Amino acid sequence: MASRLAAAVTDPDGNGELATEADSPSGRNVTDTWTTQLVLGHTQDMSVIDGEAEGLAID
Template sequence: MTTHPTVREPEQRKKDVLARLAGEVDIWVASASADGLPYLVPLAFHWDGADLWLCTRLTNPTGRNLASGARTRLALGHTRDVVLIDGDVTTLAVDDVPTEAIEGFAAKCGWDPRRSGPAYRWFRVRPTAVEAWLEEPELGGRHLMRDGVWTV
């Protein structure tokens, strides 16, 4: 069932994606273990205009997977308003994270991981691909970024 009668132009889709990245607090994070066991969890995130910043314990499955896998798929929205982001992951200790990223994360998410102990690691996700669509009519033209470059 389609509830959105108009199809957004790619420029509007990109604008909508950027607004969601700036405004939403949590994102679905997909990762896989070295032996291929998939894992999916929601995590708080911060978008700085170029990268997404995540923080979780290095000892949990997501932390281990992100640290060893170097790639992730992130998702916003529900099944009728989808944003998918593929990205390259860099694992960082708190001392290696730009202060602006930590402060932005803490302000947006209401949690400062620096106060949660040394078990936490930061993960910078640099988007390589972005897709966005509102239901089936927008499947065509859903690729907004490829190879790390916005197509619109």
């Protein structure tokens, strides 16, 4: 069974989710604090979205 981390980035209706392997560098960084940041855009014009992560077992 693969272990993945999911970070929900939701709109007002609660839609949206991202995932990464738990043993990847990103997954290991997330499990240190269980917080996430998603950065969209280019260097001078970007949006930063903060979130919380949770571990999920994938069948």
